[in-house]
Amino acid sequence: MDLSISQFEFGQRPGVTIPTPEFLEKLTEAGIRKMVSDHYDLLSRSEVKHLFPRIDEALDKAKQRSSDFFIQICGGHPYFNENRGKPVLVRRHAPFAITPEARMVWLNCYQQVLSTLDIPEELIQSFWNYLNVFSSWMVNTNEE
Numbered sequence: 001m002d003l004s005i006s007q008f009e010f011g012q013r014p015g016v017t018i019p020t021p022e023f024l025e026k027l028t029e030a031g032i033r034k035m036v037s038d039h040y041d042l043l044s045r046s047e048v049k050h051l052f053p054r055i056d057e058a059l060d061k062a063k064q065r066s067s068d069f070f071i072q073i074c075g076g077h078p079y080f081n082e083n084r085g086k087p088v089l090v091r092r093h094a095p096f097a098i099t100p101e102a103r104m105v106w107l108n109c110y111q112q113v114l115s116t117l118d119i120p121e122e123l124i125q126s127f128w129n130y131l132n133v134f135s136s137w138m139v140n141t142n143e144e
């Protein structure tokens with residue numbers, strides 16, 4: 001398994017491959033929700049905690065939205081479309097100053113969570129490949 005982080009030039013939008021549906025099949029919806037929850041809990045204690053909700057209720061909502069999205073992108077029920085509408089994720093991230101360094105921290109928290117999952121490595125790899133590339137689309141600020 002190779003959970004290394006690729007560097008992309010600012011403003012580049014490299015082609016994205018969506019994760020294999022088997023990732024959701026093996027991990028299950030509850031497993032995705034736990035993975036996302038664990039990720040947010042790490043973010044809340046990271047160098048980019050200022051970007052994320054501090055209040056428990058708001059954090060729970062954020063966890064739900066993100067889980068809804070990941071279940072949907074992995075071929076599951078379209079919870080995100082139902083609850084939030086079209087993903088338009090670049091636009092939804094625009095209010096937050098996301099630097100290349102913030103992306104590294106965000107991905108680093110996912111590296112930690114993904115390495116604890118008890119499912120075949122190739123499924124984790126498929127999900128990681130998606131995160132590694134698509135996260136670069138959210139980088140919208142090229143300065144400290």
Ligand code: HEM
Pocket residue numbers: 048051052053062063065066069084089092093096098102103106107130131132134135136138
């Ligand atoms: C594969 C990459 C990513 C995906 C799929 C993703 C997905 C999402 C989703 C679905 C939401 C909720 C949007 C809404 O319903 O309004 C969200 C919110 C957010 N994301 Fe991301 N995101 C990614 C990368 C990043 C990165 C790299 C950062 C910065 C470190 C980031 C920071 C945020 C923030 C600050 C919010 C708003 C607060 C919250 O709801 O958590 N995201 N993201």
